[in-house]
Amino acid sequence: MRNNYERYCNDFDDVLVSLLETTYAQISLLSPSHRWFLERCEQSLLPSGFSSALRDRANTFKQSKSVDPDAQEEQTFLRFPETTQAVIRARLSENSLEPAQANHPLFQSKEPPLVLVDLRNHIIRMWYRDTRARMGVASALADVPKRFRMLGCRIFTHLECTGIINFGAIPLTSAVGSQRGNKAACKTVAIVGAGMAGLVTARQLQAFGFQVRIFEARKRPGGRVHAERDKFSVSVDMGAMLITGILQNPVAVLAHQTDSPLHFLDSECPLFDIDGSWVPKETDAWAEREFNRILDDTGRFRDKEGCSEVAKRLSLGEAFQMALEKRVRRRKARVRAANGEGDRGALRTLHRKTARRCDSSGEEDDSEYLNIPLNNSRDPANLLVSNSVPTHHADGGSSCLGVIEPPKNSERPRKRSKVVNGNAKSQVGRPAVEARAPFRNGHSEKKFQSMDEKVACRLLRWHIANLEYGCAADISKVSLLHWDQDDPYGFSGEHVLLKQGYDPLINGLVDGLGDMLELRSEVSAIDYSEENGSVLVEVENHRGYVEEHEFDFVVVTVPLGVLKKRTIEFRPTLPSKKLAAINRLGFGGLMKVAMEFNSQFWVKHDMFGALRETVEKRGEFYFFWNLAPCTKKPVLMTLVVEPCVQAMESLSDHEIVDRAVRVLRRCYPDAPNPKAFSVSRWSKDEFSGGVYTNIPVGSSGADYDIIEAPVDRRVFFGGEHTTRQYPTTCASAIISGLREAYRIVEENELTEVFAALHLQSLRESGLTAT
Known part of the structure; x- marks a missing residue:
């Protein structure tokens, strides 16, 4: 059958790939719920067991298109008719109603x-x-x-x-229009928190006629959107700073409304090694491909064993480590067999075992994962250091590089680097700059592996840190089953920086609110036990006085970190189901270190990275944002991601900046000390407690829904931690604010x-x- 397929059907492969290309370019834009459609189409179009070559070619299109995938999406988008473009921006399907619309009385006809x-x-x-x-x-x-x-x-x-x-x-x-007959005019609503979610909720409700008051504990609005103005010659965002996909993103609408100019990010992110040399493009692509293959292995195991108790207790880090160990063992056996070590038939035996492990689709059986104990306390990246796997020797032994094939010039790497921003997982590709070639005349494969083994290990650590950037958590803590549950709903289009920062957006949302916004007013208690249906809100103002206000409804938009600390007393206590979800859902940290210099001495790319020498330091100053194109000033920002944030926050600002500059001087030895700097400490901020959410082991996307649910039809909840489809972004805050305003409208019929x-x-x- 396989021979017949290859004889008669191969000629149609190009047609099928063309169909997949059209489908992927269009369907993925139309509606988040249709993101699953492509995969199902591929499964039905590509016969199982007969089309591995075609599957590889389809994957090559999806992952390694010569045009940046986000830019390509935008080009496809601009070819659509005006109506199609508008519906895409609204995150809807052009040809059908959403269930909530079709079932609503206003749509009945x-x-x-x-x-x-x-x-x-x-x-x-x-x-x-x-x-x-x-x-x-x-x-x-x-x-x-x-x-x-x-x-x-x-x-x-x-x-x-x-x-x-x-x-x-x-x-x-x-x-x-006219307020005559508008029942909303006699209803009062308290908004707790003047971040993006609170401000959007307030503007919606005020426009509908409700009487709104916003209580903000800080002396400024914006929440985790915050720009540092005093320390620099230009405003620098120390909180949210990107729009992650502009085609369907409500933040892009705000940017347009406030005339905020955009800087479109280029996709290149060169990396420099610990000796200051730039990592060759081929080596970088090689490590990225292997990292993605290991993630694919964990995904296959999850798909097959997701219902098992073992899988439910596994973290992504543990599964990553298991997949890497599995690859090391198999590669080691291949190398020994190929070199004639051990039994003469070892290689043939290995091939037979591999064949038995494969199902009809060519995917390997992951049952051996189930035999690995869960009490492994090693960090998932520890396999990349000397004592975790056998060291590579010239006699054919294997190391962590045993899982990594030498780069081939004919191969294109997959572009699945998960993160290029602090707010969400991204699909922006990350090709590195050209540098020295990994192979030189007369160098054997073994010599290349021996020379670059440590570089490859550091590259894999870099990718782990980059994944932890998107999760705001150590991958050894996030759930294997649910860590990427929001991926089908990501926004399409290119990723951009706001040239003037997020400040104009916040100012636009604050404009016109006037006395409705009360700063330095911390809500200490919310009492929803009143029999008359009202809610009593206790507010401590900046003078230390506690005042009590009565409202019909209250919308709580404080970050998850504040809910976890229970600094707001709810009377009666929130339902145990909601409290359990608040405790389960993770809320991670991220440190931003911004530095202004007298002149720019670094590469012109929007971003570049630094490989770190140890596992423990993999997330320290591993990524640099070049803000000069936006600010028109020589400003550089570097990041510290989990699990390195807590230790770094114990240091002073000067010590942190000194460490960052020392990393920078590996590539730029003459780099001066910055003339100004600022360090964010969101994890220690009493009014945030972190940056954004993640899903630890034991949690799931359902916890977002539980936290979102109203209590007693008068206490509502908004914020990125209440949006299952779009967490970790400013867009999720906006979407949640619009959702809660609508809920209150519906509650009042x-x-x-x-x-x-x-x-x-x-x-x-x-x-x-x-």
Whole structure:
């Protein structure tokens, strides 16, 4: 059968790859829920057991396209019609309603479903033509035939209430025109926290007519969005600083509304070694490919054994270590057999065992993972140091490089480096700069391995640190089963820095709030036990006085770190299920060290990395952001990621900067001391306790849903830790704020009221509807 396939079907491989290319370029953009569709298409299109070559070629397209994948997505996006582009930006499917829309009373009609979809898409298209101002219902429906305007008015109301249109830093005018008959005008809402989630919630509710007050414990709004202005000659973001995918990201809408210029990141990230030399491109790609192969191994094991008790207790780090050990053993056996050591038939025996371990799809059986005890306390990266695996010798022994094949010029590395930013996992590729060639005339493979073994180990450690950047956690602590559960929902498009930082976005959200925003006002208690349905909020102001305020609803948007510390007393205590989820979900740290120099002496790339000499230091100053293109000043920022953050925070700012400069001087020996610097300490910040969430062993994505759930229909929760699909990003904070505002609208049964007010506004504008 295999011979027949190769004889008759190989000619069709190019056709199938072309179909996959079109599908991948389009389907992945249309809706997050469709991200799974491509994989299922591949499984049905590519016959199991017959198409490994075709699968490799399809993977080559997906992972190693010559054009940067994010830039390619954007090019594909720009070829779509205007309506398609608008619906993609709204994170919806162009050809169908979302279940929440199809089941909502405002969408109920005798008209065919495609009419509803077309009306919805038309309104979204009109909104994205100009997101700087609130779009009125008359403007949205002016081109709609008369017979559909009443239905269009109802759909407009739903899109506005859910925050799909008319959100962000737009002027604070009423969303529903006249307040006559608006029951929201007599309802009061307290917002706890003036970060991105709190500000977005407040603006939405105020536009709907609610009476809103925002209590912020800090002396500034923004939360984990914070720029350092006093220490530098230019503002430098020490918190959130990127937009991770601009095509579907609500932060990109805020940037447009506030006229914030963008700097598109290049995809190159050269790495320098501990001796200051730049790592060759081939060596870098080789290590990246092997790192991704090990991750693939852990993924295959998870797919097959995810329901087992062993898998549920495994961390990603433990599974990574097991996969690496497994590769070391097999490679060691191959090398010994090939060199004639041991039994003459060892290699043939190994091949037979490997064949038995493979299923019909060519994937290896991972059952031997189940025989490895879980009490292994070694760090997953310890296999990359001298005592963890046998040292490589010229006589054919094997080391950690035994799992790594020498680079071949004909091979293209997979671009699956998970992280290039501090807020979320990313798919930006990371090709390194050209440097010395890894092979030289007369050098054997063994000599190359002997020369570059330590470099390769340091490169693998770098990738581990980079993965820990995205997780905000040591990979030995995050769940193997759930660490990447949000991957199908990532935003498409290129990644950008804001040239003026996030400050203009926060200022845009604060604009118009006036006395509604109360700074230096720390909420100490929330009492929702009142029988009349009200909520009592105790607030300690900057003078130390405690005041009690009564509200109809309260939205808690403080970070997960604050909820973990229980600095806010809830009366009665929050449900045990919610408290357990708060305890289970992880909240990690990240340190940013920004330095301004008199002149720029480093590479022009947007980012570059440093290999570290030991496992323990793998996450210390391993990554550098070049902020000069954005700030127009010689500013460099380096990172310290988990598990190195806690130890680094015990040092003074001067000691931290001194260590960072020493790393920098390995590549740039004449690097001066910075003339100004700043160090973030988010883990020690009393009003944050960390940077963003992760999923440790024992937790899952369901914990986001549990924390998100309202309590007693009057206490609501927002923030990135309440958004299962988009955690760790500013976008998730915005999405959660829009969600909670809509929940309060629904709780007060106001959608029909708003629809009637919109219909009245439509008629007053001179447009009739039947």
